[in-house]
Structure formats: structure tokens, C-alpha cells
Amino acid sequence: MNTDLLKTFLAICETKSFTAAADRVGRTQSAISLQMQRLELSLGRPLFVRGSGTLEMTEHGVLLQSHAARILESVADAKAAFDVGKVDGVVVLGVPEDYAPKILADVLRSFTELYPAATINLVLDESRRLVRHLAEGSVDLAFITEGEGPVADGRVAFRDQIVWVGREGGELHHKDPLPIAIWDENDGYSSRMFKALAEMQRSYRTVVISRSMTGLRGAVQSGIAVSAMMRSSIVPPIQELTEFDGFPPLDELPIRLERAHQKKSTLMDRLEAHLLLLFKQTD
Known part of the structure; x- marks a missing residue:
């Protein structure tokens, strides 16, 4: 599917107006009408109820809306994964000394090679104190040994x-x-x-x-x-x-990768995903 057509379709769904959607995507109303005709033709299904006084979607339009959002999100993630030069900043990673040899060798080296503009600030401490650092927001991500303090919903990185x-x-x-x-x-x-x-x-x-x-x-x-x-x-x-x-x-013991939920950044997301993926591959 053409992603430009899907973007226009979602703009129509969100604004509930062809006119407002045209302003959002920077096209004329007649242009987006043609885009929707192309999209309906490619799917072989009507997406909008024609002749209605208000904008209504058919059951096919409702079905496409959720799929379109996921498709565009996946496309954006794929593009971002290859746009490593724009991922910069500082992320604070908490690591118990117990696991420093396992984590600091190959894992962090591969991340810094992938994202050369990023800086990882390491905090070496025991799990119980790292849990407090996460709650305070002074640490962004931390490896926590299960049983060494309350854990949130972090995934098990390794055992x-x-x-x-x-x-x-x-x-x-x-x-x-x-x-x-x-x-x-x-x-x-x-x-x-x-x-x-x-x-x-x-x-x-x-x-x-x-x-x-x-x-x-x-x-x-x-x-x-x-x-x-x-x-x-x-x-x-x-x-x-x-x-x-x-x-x-x-x-x-399972070791979980927890994050400070009050803080968000692209770099945090990338480091979290990178760590979980690499440990999964080495299991």
C-alpha cells in the first residue's frame, strides 16, 4: 500500500472532514478525493459512505483505520532504525557490579558502534539502591536482580x-x-x-x-x-x-531490565531494545 494514501486516509479519519484533512496534509480537497479513490480501487472496497450529509466510514474503512496506523508506525520505526546519526544525547544506565563483566564488554561496545553520537552514563551500584535511583529518576534504565527490591514491569533480560x-x-x-x-x-x-x-x-x-x-x-x-x-x-x-x-x-535468578517510567527518550528506547535483543540472542 502507498503510505501517502494511508497518511491522507488517517488524516480524514482523525479530522472527520475532507477539507480539514486537506489542510493537514498540504493538498487540495480534490487531490485527496482522488487519493481516496485510488486507495479504494487498490483495496476493491468502499471506505466512505457516499451521499451522506456527514462523513461516515464503511465497515471496510473502520477495519483499515487500525491497520493503517500500525503500518505507518512500523514504517516510521524502520526508518528510524537506520537513521542512527540523529540519535544522540545521554542515557543513564544502572548496572550492579555483579554483571559488569557480562554487560560492559560486548553489549555496550556494539551499542556505541551503532549509535556513535550517543553517550552512556554508567552507574555501578547494588540492585536495591538502583531501584531507588529509578524511582527518583536519576537513572533511566537499570538491571535489577529479582528479589533485591520491588520491580515494575521490566522484562527479564537474562538469568x-x-x-x-x-x-x-x-x-x-x-x-x-x-x-x-x-x-x-x-x-x-x-x-x-x-x-x-x-x-x-x-x-x-x-x-x-x-x-x-x-x-x-x-x-x-x-x-x-x-x-x-x-x-x-x-x-x-x-x-x-x-x-x-x-x-x-x-x-x-532472573535479572530484569527496568526503566524510569517518568522519563522518555528515543535513546532510552533504543538502548532498552538493543540490550534485550542482544541478551536474547546470547541465551
Whole structure:
């Protein structure tokens, strides 16, 4: 279908007047009448009731109205997808440190290559605080671990596994009591560790408490403690401790991509769609 004809048709539907529609699309009334005759001819159906004192659509016109709106919206989206040079500005993305290695490597690089005029302002924080940042509007988009605070209607971007970790080639996990590093005594990682250790009937002692992923990684990398973290956050010389080592995975969690609903921009929409698509492709 010719999109110009559909635009004129929608203008008529919205203004309920051929005269007003002609002013909106910048054509004469006779020109848009000819356009509607062409559209009816291409469809083989009448769209307007002829001879009526007021403008009325036939059932075919009513049916076409919803289709025409969707067609033009799809065309606009397709054009915008290729018009990357005009997509600029700043978008604030919140990322828990747990997922930084997974998100900041290939995913963001591909986005900045696609939209070179865009700027991504990264905020690294824990999920619970990122939820507050979203509510305040200081963060536009954020990855939130389900269970770490209220979530809205964000889609699940990916799933990740909480696993035990230790230093590569280390024998620390054989020690009794087991030296562990924790975030704090009440966070989700620690509670799962304590529960698992009780079920394993393993004695342990807390040797490091750190409120940052950098501190926890440092404790494991230096070989003074084992800990638990998301599988995607493991970087050498840290390695996963498996069931072969006596440490089964702790839990699988969905990670949602949430957005600040009081803020809207084309760049936010593009980054959200880009992130969801890439993670879907890597599942």
C-alpha cells in the first residue's frame, strides 16, 4: 500500500472532514478525493459512505483505520532504525557490579558502534539502591536482580547462577573451618551461603566482610577466602567451585531490565531494545 494514501486516509479519519484533512496534509480537497479513490480501487472496497450529509466510514474503512496506523508506525520505526546519526544525547544506565563483566564488554561496545553520537552514563551500584535511583529518576534504565527490591514491569533480560568461587588452583575450599568472604550478614548471597553450608554440615568462619564486589573479588583472588557470586561476574584468577569440589550451585535468578517510567527518550528506547535483543540472542 502507498503510505501517502494511508497518511491522507488517517488524516480524514482523525479530522472527520475532507477539507480539514486537506489542510493537514498540504493538498487540495480534490487531490485527496482522488487519493481516496485510488486507495479504494487498490483495496476493491468502499471506505466512505457516499451521499451522506456527514462523513461516515464503511465497515471496510473502520477495519483499515487500525491497520493503517500500525503500518505507518512500523514504517516510521524502520526508518528510524537506520537513521542512527540523529540519535544522540545521554542515557543513564544502572548496572550492579555483579554483571559488569557480562554487560560492559560486548553489549555496550556494539551499542556505541551503532549509535556513535550517543553517550552512556554508567552507574555501578547494588540492585536495591538502583531501584531507588529509578524511582527518583536519576537513572533511566537499570538491571535489577529479582528479589533485591520491588520491580515494575521490566522484562527479564537474562538469568544468572549464583555459584561458589575460589582462586584458580587453590586448595582453600578443603580447609576446615572454611574461610569465607561475604557482602554482609543479611544480603542474598550471604544468606544462601549460610543455608548451603548448614545443609553441607560444613563449619566456616567469616574472614572478610566487604560492601563492594571489588573487595570480594580481592579476597578470593588473593587466596584468603572462598565466596559466592554470579557466574557472569567471574574473572581470572577466580574460578567456579563445582559439585566435583563439593560445592553445588546456590540459586538461579532472573535479572530484569527496568526503566524510569517518568522519563522518555528515543535513546532510552533504543538502548532498552538493543540490550534485550542482544541478551536474547546470547541465551
